[in-house]
Amino acid sequence: MSLKKFSELFGDLDSINSTNNKIEVLKNYFLSNDPIDNSWAIYLLTGKSNKRFISGRYLKNLFSQIYEYPQWLIDTCYLKVGDSAEVITLLLKNKTTSTNKKLSNISLNKLLSETIPALSKLNEEEKNLEIKNLWEKLPEDNHLIFNKILTGTFRVGVSIGLITKSISKLINIDEEIISHRLMGDFKPSIDSYEFLINKNINLQELNSKPFPFLLANTFEDKIFQNSINDFQFEWKYDGIRMQLIKRSGNVSLWTRGQELVNESFPELVEKMSHIKDDFVLDGELLVWDFKEQIAFDFSLLQKRINRKSPTRSIQIKYPIIFIAYDLLEINGRDIREIKLENRRIDLEKYFSKWQNKTENNIYDIFKICDLIYPRDWPDVLAHKEKSRENNTEGLIIKKKTSIYSSGRKKGIWWKYKVDPMQLDAVLIYAKGGSGRRAGLYTDYSFALWKGQELIKFASAYSGLTNIEIKELDGWIRKNTIEKFGPVRSLKPEMVFEISFEKIQISKRHKSGIAVRFPRITKWRKDKKINDADSLENAYELMKKIS
Amino acid sequence: MTTKQEYLIRYKDGNLYCELADIWIDPSKPVKKALITHAHFDHFTFGCEEYISTKETAVLLKERVGDNIKIKTFEYGEEFKINGINISFHPSGHILGSSQIRFIFAEEKWLISGDFKLQKDQTCKQYEIVKTDYLISECTFGLPIFKWDESNKIANDISKWITNSPEKTSLLFCYSLGKAQRLLNEISRTNFEGNIYSHGSIHKMNNTYRELGIDIKDTIKIENKKKIEELKGSLILLPPSLSKGSYLKNFKNIQTAFASGWMSIRALRKRSGYDKGFAISDHADWDGILEVVKKSEAKNVFFHHGDSEALSKYLVEKESINVLLFRK
Numbered sequence: 001m002s003l004k005k006f007s008e009l010f011g012d013l014d015s016i017n018s019t020n021n022k023i024e025v026l027k028n029y030f031l032s033n034d035p036i037d038n039s040w041a042i043y044l045l046t047g048k049s050n051k052r053f054i055s056g057r058y059l060k061n062l063f064s065q066i067y068e069y070p071q072w073l074i075d076t077c078y079l080k081v082g083d084s085a086e087v088i089t090l091l092l093k094n095k096t097t098s099t100n101k102k103l104s105n106i107s108l109n110k111l112l113s114e115t116i117p118a119l120s121k122l123n124e125e126e127k128n129l130e131i132k133n134l135w136e137k138l139p140e141d142n143h144l145i146f147n148k149i150l151t152g153t154f155r156v157g158v159s160i161g162l163i164t165k166s167i168s169k170l171i172n173i174d175e176e177i178i179s180h181r182l183m184g185d186f187k188p189s190i191d192s193y194e195f196l197i198n199k200n201i202n203l204q205e206l207n208s209k210p211f212p213f214l215l216a217n218t219f220e221d222k223i224f225q226n227s228i229n230d231f232q233f234e235w236k237y238d239g240i241r242m243q244l245i246k247r248s249g250n251v252s253l254w255t256r257g258q259e260l261v262n263e264s265f266p267e268l269v270e271k272m273s274h275i276k277d278d279f280v281l282d283g284e285l286l287v288w289d290f291k292e293q294i295a296f297d298f299s300l301l302q303k304r305i306n307r308k309s310p311t312r313s314i315q316i317k318y319p320i321i322f323i324a325y326d327l328l329e330i331n332g333r334d335i336r337e338i339k340l341e342n343r344r345i346d347l348e349k350y351f352s353k354w355q356n357k358t359e360n361n362i363y364d365i366f367k368i369c370d371l372i373y374p375r376d377w378p379d380v381l382a383h384k385e386k387s388r389e390n391n392t393e394g395l396i397i398k399k400k401t402s403i404y405s406s407g408r409k410k411g412i413w414w415k416y417k418v419d420p421m422q423l424d425a426v427l428i429y430a431k432g433g434s435g436r437r438a439g440l441y442t443d444y445s446f447a448l449w450k451g452q453e454l455i456k457f458a459s460a461y462s463g464l465t466n467i468e469i470k471e472l473d474g475w476i477r478k479n480t481i482e483k484f485g486p487v488r489s490l491k492p493e494m495v496f497e498i499s500f501e502k503i504q505i506s507k508r509h510k511s512g513i514a515v516r517f518p519r520i521t522k523w524r525k526d527k528k529i530n531d532a533d534s535l536e537n538a539y540e541l542m543k544k545i546s
Numbered sequence: 547m548t549t550k551q552e553y554l555i556r557y558k559d560g561n562l563y564c565e566l567a568d569i570w571i572d573p574s575k576p577v578k579k580a581l582i583t584h585a586h587f588d589h590f591t592f593g594c595e596e597y598i599s600t601k602e603t604a605v606l607l608k609e610r611v612g613d614n615i616k617i618k619t620f621e622y623g624e625e626f627k628i629n630g631i632n633i634s635f636h637p638s639g640h641i642l643g644s645s646q647i648r649f650i651f652a653e654e655k656w657l658i659s660g661d662f663k664l665q666k667d668q669t670c671k672q673y674e675i676v677k678t679d680y681l682i683s684e685c686t687f688g689l690p691i692f693k694w695d696e697s698n699k700i701a702n703d704i705s706k707w708i709t710n711s712p713e714k715t716s717l718l719f720c721y722s723l724g725k726a727q728r729l730l731n732e733i734s735r736t737n738f739e740g741n742i743y744s745h746g747s748i749h750k751m752n753n754t755y756r757e758l759g760i761d762i763k764d765t766i767k768i769e770n771k772k773k774i775e776e777l778k779g780s781l782i783l784l785p786p787s788l789s790k791g792s793y794l795k796n797f798k799n800i801q802t803a804f805a806s807g808w809m810s811i812r813a814l815r816k817r818s819g820y821d822k823g824f825a826i827s828d829h830a831d832w833d834g835i836l837e838v839v840k841k842s843e844a845k846n847v848f849f850h851h852g853d854s855e856a857l858s859k860y861l862v863e864k865e866s867i868n869v870l871l872f873r874k
Contacts (some may be wrong), residue, residue, distance in 0.1 A: 014812070015822040069690070070863065076856040077691045082813050090691035090810065438813040467818065 002105050005033060007142045013156050022158065026166035026422045030197075037267060038411025039186075039193035041058055041365040043165075044149070046160050050184055052120055052152030054131075056084025059151055063088050077213065079486060087148035091144055096136045104135040112188070115125055116149060161407065171197045173329070177405060179212045185260060208539035210243040210254035210285075211280060211328055211336065212406030216396055216413035222396065223414065224377050232340060233372040233380065233399050234325055238298050238417055240284035240305065244322055245269075245461075247278050247332075253285075263308040267315050274360045277350065279519040280329035281322075281371070282404075287485070294390045295501075325369040328404055333511055336404035343404070375491050380416070393501070394418045419543055420499035421515075423533040424524055427491050427494040430476045433461065434485045441476045442469055443490065445496055446519070448511065449534040454492055457511040457538065458500065462521030472523075495532050497522035503542045554631075554649060555682065556658050557872040562682065562850070564649065564656060567628040569598075571658055572645060581633070581679055582617075583660030584644035585610065585723060600635050602643025602758055606723065609754045622671065636664035637813040639673035640828050642755060649678055649865050657842060659683040661826065661851070665694060669727045669760050671779030673838075687807055688857035690847070692831040696809070700826045701732035707803065707822060708738060708781050715777040715797050717818065720805040722747040722785045724828055727755045727762050729783070729805060734763040741780035745767040775797050789820070807831070832857075839867060846870050847863035 003411075009029050016022050026045075030038050052063075056473050060074045074087065081087045106115070115134070133148070137145055139265030148154040162181060168175040181196050223231075241256040251269045253261045262269050265285065287300040296318075304310060304318050327347040328336050335343060351368045354360050372395070374380040381394065387394050394417035402412040425446035443461045446455035464472065472494070479491040499521040506514035512535070555564045555571075562571040569579045576593030583589055583599075585606035597617040599607070611730040620626055624644065625634045635645035640661040649656040657678035664673050708716040720726050726748045733742070744752060744765040752762045768782055777797065784793075786804065794800065801819045809823025810813050830838065839847055839861065846868045849858060858869040 015815075017821050070860070073690065073856055073860060077689050078690060081691060081811055084813055087691060090693070093693040424640050436813050438811070 003142050003145060004104060004112050004139065005029070006037070006044075006108050008146045010145055010156055011039070011141075013158055013537050020160055021163065023166045023169060024372070024432075026158075026163065026169050027137060030166065030170055031160045034107075035125070035190045035193040036188070039188040039190065039196075040108040041187060042182075042196070043112075044189040045156060045158050045163055046182065046186065047155065047345065052532045053116055053150050054127075056151045056153070059084055059088050059147065061133060063091060063129055065093075065128070065332050067503075070314060079432050080434075080439045082434035082436070083153065085151050085153055085404060086144060086542055088147050089144040092135060093140060097107050101137060101139045103134070104142075106138070109188075111146075112149065129151050150337070163349060164493075167196060171199055173199065173201070174511075175320065177201055181209075200403070209251070210245060211242065211282075211404070212254050213243070213282070214404050214406060214413060215408040216415040217273060217408055217410060219397070219414045219416040227379070228374065228376055230400055232398045233342065233374060233383070234369050234396045235372065235387065235390065236396045236417065237284040237295055237323065237369075239284040239295060239301055239323075242283060242285045242322065243328070244272060244281040244283065244324070245282075245329075246272060246275065249273065261305075264310065265312050265320055266309065268299050268320060271360070271362050271365050272322075275354050275362070277354070277464075278331050278356075279327065279330075279350070280327055281324040282326035282345075282429050283322055283423040285320060285322050287318045290319065294393070297391070314402035320365065323369050324366070338403070339400065340398055340402050340404075341400040384416055384418055408512075420501055421503060421519075422497055422499045422521065423448065423541070424495050424527060424531065425457065426492045426529050426532045427496060428454055428456060428490055428492055430472075430488050437461075437469070440473045442473075444496075446496060446518075447492070447506070448538060449532060455511045455528075455535060457509070457513060457535070458498055458515050458518040459496060460518045463499075464523065466525055492529050495524040495529060496520050499523055502536065505542070511535060511538075513542065553660070554651055554654065554680070557850075564631070566651065567649075569628060569679065570594075576750060579737075581647055582607070583647060583658070584641055586641070586661070586721075589661075589742075589745040600645050601641045603645070604643075605753070605758060606643055606754055610723070610724065611751065622674075633742075636674045636676050637671035639664060640756060642670045642760060644670060646674075646676060648678065651853070652680055653774070655684065656680045657797070657844070661686075661829060662834075662838070663830045664696060664837060667728050667733050667828070668726075669755060669762070675838075675841045678842050678844050680846045680848070681842050682848045682850065683835065683838065683850040684767060684829065684852070685849045685854045685857050686829040686852040687827065687831050688835060688852050688854055690832045691826075692807060692810060693833060694825065694827060696829045697728070697732050697826060698735065700805075700824050701729070701736050704729070704733060704737040704781075704803070704824055705738035705804075707801075708740060710778070711801055712779045713799060714779070715774075715800045716728045716781050717784055717794070717797065717800050717802045718781060718805060719784050719786045719789050719802065720825075721828075723751045726783050726804060726825075727752060727760065728828065729826070730763045730765065731761060738781070741766060742783070743776075743777070745785055745787055745788065783807060814815065836861075836865075840843075848872055852857055 012025050013022055016025065029041065061221045062069050063069060064074055077087050078084065081090065119130060122130060135143065139429055147194060150529065160182060164175050164179045168178045169327045180422055186192060243254045245254065251273045253265060253269065255261055269367055286295040287304065289296050300318050305321065306531055307314065324347065327343050329351065330350065347368055355363060374383055377411050394415065398415045399412050425448055427444055428447045429445035430441040431443040445456050445461065447456045477489060479493065480488040481491060482489045498518050500515035502516035502520040505512060551759065554566060555562055561573045564762050570577045570585055572589040573580050574591055576591060577733065578595045580594040581598050584601055585603050597615060599617060599619060600622060600642065601619040603729060604619045607617065620635055622635050622637055625632050630651065632650040634648050636648060638644045638646045638660045640663055645680065646660050646662065647658045655678040657676050659843055661684050662673055704718065720729055726744065731765045743766045745768055749765065749767045752765060755762045803822040803824055804818055804820040805824045807825055807827030807829060810825035815823040835857065848870050849860065861867040861869050
């Protein structure tokens with residue numbers, strides 16, 4: 001019933017690898033704590049608490065001030081630890097001399113609903129004093145959680161699915177129901193927890209919430225053994241996956257990240273509300289090139305995502321479209337259990353009905369996805385290869401007889417992404433990682449030849465195995481030319497195969513090109529630096545694509 | 547500006563070397579004469595003509611590598627002379643037999659800390675403060691984020707970790723010489739009552755410790771064909787080299803942990819691949835290093851073993867202690 005208990009839970013979850021044990025630990029936690037603290041625990045564990053009360057930098061400065069620690073020393077420690085909240089926690093050890101740990105039993109609720117929010121109302125001096133005060137009064141083993149909540153960096157290796165499973169086990173109700181209840185806005189309160197563990201399923205309450213999203217698996221070769229007629233083929237758009245819900249006249253836009261984003265896309269909400277029927281659509285939101293009838297680059301969509309109440313001119317500059325690919329509910333009737341091919345028939349039927357009503361005026365903001373009809377599997381591959389031309393990432397393949405279940409169900413939907421583009425590049429800089437990768441050099445910059453010179457063209461940090469990372473880290477330390485803060489320039493010696501999704505001209509980069517999603521796909525130990533690609537190769541690649 | 551020849555002890559080919567006495571300290575390649583601070587393998591190499599160490603270190607080394615080496619031994623505090631230099635061993639608190647080495651020549655004192663810790667450890671002699679002019683110290687954990695908990699607290703955590711999972715076999719990985727015996731000694735004073743097994747390499751060291759008069763709990767030597775049922779709820783001590791590879795297939799339903807100072811950092815804990823980490827070390831933490839530097843009253847300090855940049859800068863800025871760099 002306290003921060004202390006929650007700290008223990010965090011420690012347990014952090015050191016247990018087995019999913020079943022984690023579920024057991026969570027279940028026991030929920031059983032032995034009161035509803036309000038449980039609701040806060042769920043709020044924290046599902047990562048809904050990303051509010052940052054103070055920044056990591058602020059926390060480090062404050063510590064440096066109070067305990068007269070040089071800033072550079074804290075920064076050096078940070079490089080090793082990779083998390084401001086944890087650095088300060090480790091440094092605080094044995095520093096808080098007060099034996100009067102008045103807050104050793106503070107409830108999670110009091111801490112999160114009163115103590116921490118109250119900090120925002122204080123001026124800087126009062127705030128600093130109060131944080132110091134809290135450090136003094138909280139037991140040492142609660143400091144980590146406290147600092148993490150303060151800096152909005154509380155994260156633990158627990159998926160929302162795991163929380164869902166443990167609550168489902170706790171009250172013996174289907175996971176789907178729990179996962180439905182956990183969707184969207186979860187406000188910590190006794191009511192929200194009681195709602196979550198309510199044994200009576202109340203459909204009305206579930207009304208505004210989206211269905212759990214069904215996700216696609218990576219394509220497997222064994223699908224080729226099936227008849228092509230068993231599947232429906234769609235383009236894989238690179239936008240925001242979204243459920244568009246209209247129930248009892250109200251429209252809600254839910255992203256897969258369970259965010260309600262009505263405020264960012266008011267024109268879509270407004271136009272969809274004119275439709276007479278109620279419905280739940282699953283689809284993709286994109287910024288759309290109406291002339292070419294293809295999606296614009298994802299970077300344009302980013303200009304819209306985080307902007308609430310966009311002005312008219314923004315709406316015109318970055319015109320959005322919702323492309324529906326599935327109908328999940330129509331006029332209050334949940335049709336997820338109906339076969340995909342039949343849902344598609346309904347989707348087309350309702351779409352043409354809505355389009356024909358001129359007062360709806362939805363033609364410029366809403367359409368349903370076109371289907372692709374390949375003749376055979378080789379033709380599927382041919383389509384996939386063409387996907388770059390229309391700015392899609394590849395194909396989505398769906399089993400026609402499938403029902404709409406939830407999660408990454410196997411054997412129903414597959415994403416078949418176009419092969420990446422690749423260049424062999426030379427490693428020239430490395431930077432220390434953070435979080436799990438703290439203390440290791442894990443952020444790399446790669447260069448291509450321009451005559452006799454190596455020009456940086458991309459940075460990447462994913463793709464190597466842990467063993468390779470350690471090996472490379474050792475090499476980096478021995479082959480550093482110069483250190484600039486956390487960055488080291490390296491002897492050009494190592495060649496890596498870099499894969500990426502898109503390549504385009506960029507004036508901002510010295511190389512003149514920018515690539516999207518660069519990642520390391522192979523450590524080319526077999527290659528010397530003279531075998532690496534040149535910028536000319538990159539330009540050629542760009543020409544070939546466009 | 548001093549030249550490297552002026553120092554009594556300097557770095558040569560990556561090792562500490564005293565030219566005047568033609569003697570090396572923990573050399574990593576065969577030499578004529580080697581002073582050995584303690585019996586860990588990263589401080590010992592085969593093929594030296596003569597080794598000099600404490601009595602306990604000599605016994606442990608012979609147990610590990612065989613009798614076929616020539617070791618001269620001295621008691622802690624006993625002075626001996628080589629080429630007019632007075633040399634003596636002093637307890638460093640790292641493991642059984644571990645020592646600091648002091649050199650006195652022409653009224654100039656040099657102290658090589660060896661690996662050391664200040665924390666209480668009932669399996670070896672407590673670190674002895676030795677006054678010196680020049681200090682050469684290790685700094686494996688030379689950042690203020692490293693602060694060790696009392697070892698009895700860690701032992702209790704380990705005991706709790708085992709008893710909380712009675713259905714499992716708990717594998718605790720630790721260095722087979724020193725750490726394992728310290729853990730056994732600490733665990734025997736908790737209320738853990740289950741069976742304790744240890745790997746052959748650890749078992750051997752336990753026996754040697756006992757022969758040298760150290761109180762080490764009796765453990766069962768682990769055999770490959772132990773029944774799974776029998777191991778449930780018990781503790782097995784293994785060397786870290788067995789944590790990867792097929793050895794673990796001998797067990798079912800296990801939980802693993804690593805006992806090391808590095809485990810105090812979450813990122814390292816997560817990356818280590820062990821389920822759990824216990825932050826217990828036979829090296830000094832930040833405060834420990836600072837205490838030794840101050841109490842030794844050294845005017846000049848060198849660091850080796852570890853990243854000493856931050857520690858050096860801190861001592862220069864905050865404590866006005868002269869930190870020197872080895873020329874390699």
